[in-house]
Amino acid sequence: MIQIVDQKGKLRQPDAEDMLSPLSDSLNLDHVRAYPIEKYDSVLLIDTFSDSIAVVDKSTMSEIYKKNVNLSSSEIKILSGLFRKNTKKLNDKYQASVSKVCADSPITYVICPTYTCNNRCTYCYQQHAEDFKRRTICDEKLNKLLTYIEQDLRGRRKADPNKMAVLDLFGGEVFQPRMRQIVERLFEFARLNKMRISATTNAVELNAYFDLFVIYKPYMGRIFTSLDGGKEYHESRRIHVRGPSYQKIINNVNALLRLKIPVTVSINLDHKNLDQLPLFLEVSSQNNWLNNKLVTLEIGRVDDRRFETNYEGIMPEAELLHHLIEYDAQQGLPSNIKFAFIKSCLYMAERFGLSFNQKELGRIKGHFCWATSPADSVVYVDPDLDTFRCTYTVGKKAFITGNVDSGGPDNSKWFAHNMFTNPECGECSIGGYCSGGCYLSFQKNKAKQCFEEQANVDYFVKEVVMPRIIQQLTGVADDKTA
Amino acid sequence: MTNTISNEELIALCAELGIEFNQESVELMLEISSECGAGDTMGDGGNGLGGRRY
Secondary structure (H helix, E strand, O other): OOOOOOOOOEEEEOHHHHHOOOOOOOOOOOOOOOEEEEHEEEEEEEEEEEEEEEEEEEEHHHHHHHOOOOOHHHHHHHHHHHHOOOHHHHHHHHHHHHHHHHHHEEEEEEEOOOOOOOHHHHHHHOOOOOOOOOOOOOHHHHHHHHHHHHHHHHHHHOOOOOOOOEEEEEOOOOOEEEEEHHHHHHHHHHHHHEEEEEEEOOOOOOOHHHHHHHHHHHHHHEEEOOOOOOOOHHHHHEEOOOOOOHHHHHHHHHHHHHOOOOOOEEEEEEEHHHHHHHHHHHHHOOOOOOOOOEEEEEEOOOOOOOOOOOOOOOOHHHHHHHHHHHHHHOOOOOOOEOOOOOOOOOHHHHHHOOOOOOOOOOOOOOOOOOHHOOOEEEEEEEEOEEEEEOOHHHHHHHHHEEEEHHHOOOOOHHOOOOOOOEEEEHOOOOOOOOHOOHHHHHHHHHHHHHHHHHHHHHHHHHHHHHHHHHHHHHHHHHHHHH | OOOOHHHHHHHHHHHHHHHOOOHHHHHHHHHHHHOOOOOOOOOOOOOOOOOOOO
């Protein structure tokens, strides 16, 4: 007996459409991940490449392993449709996704005009690098950068004159009073080139720029900031050079909202600050940010992609996701919550309605993240005009992808990291979901990464997927008994 | 429209936040308003453009 898990996570019987595959002599399930469901003498099968999930009884499974001796033609057709690995079909689907996402995605230039910062965050992944130099872009380099963007954008808009483009400000911290002239110039540049402005900021001194936000309000896209939890905890980790900052951030976010500028406020969680989530939501409630259409409350995960901090508080993706699913079931998360950390578990989480608005722009199936996806046109440029691909690498000169002075970035190595080009990933039973994992982790310690991603998938299946499947099987069994 | 703010609201808000504009800024603001429609913000269509994390 075969039961298919549909796109809403519900078990259903196969129908005529599931029998459209041609009859084949053999069915190989080596690439399929199998989890026994002892109580129901069945096995949960997950094909991460075709993203097919089904429950198959053990007697059918044994027939499969005996080379289909006693399987009916309809059973073979169903199983072939679900689980036969068809590389050409996968590739065609992938190419179609690249084209579609490329057409829909904006072109984004992420500018780091300064590496200086007015905060001294205890855990900052950027500012603590040994070779890190806290410089600000000079006039000559800023001129070169803006000329590069203008020409690049003009070329790209030849094919699509209305192509959306974003000037995204990053750092260091852009919105320090000393950055005023540069920020004015960048805002005006965005306006002249019909670009939307977005920025990542600690928001402590944002008030020094309110007049610019009013003037350039029509071009504003979104402002991103973060709170680590409650006031005491936040200020103990996000140390501002001029003293307490928590209330200033909140006031500045509220001023942006009164200007009707969309804001994302995020929190990054680990084992040690899980207790800050209720405080984060409480302060969000006090400021009318819950279920507010102008606000996105984002949850990220503290990670260690280069395996260099060895921070013991890190929660694996699946464990954090499980915790938050349980939290939602007990306490309820607001409608404007957005997860920003689901990687290998994403397709299963989406199927069961548990991805909580995660929308990783540019990521397509076959890639672990947007940074390795050729469908996302994003470049980070720093004060030296060096270019980077991944947010985590900005400021780490070992990860430069090019320089604006020498033609811009070469992302080919990043794009080549996917489930098609890594032979081992193509053979691995989680290859379709993990797709090679984080490129940084892959380079540093591939074996460790593979172990962690497999553990993520298995944990999520055991703790989240399986109970939902068993609940449905129990319902089916009860119906039959009745 | 979610992202629209009236001129009256904007003037009151600027006064409350202590934001002052010189003549040049006012002219620029009027110019931008005429380009894009007064009071509107392009926003990001809810897509969260920029601010990449993950």
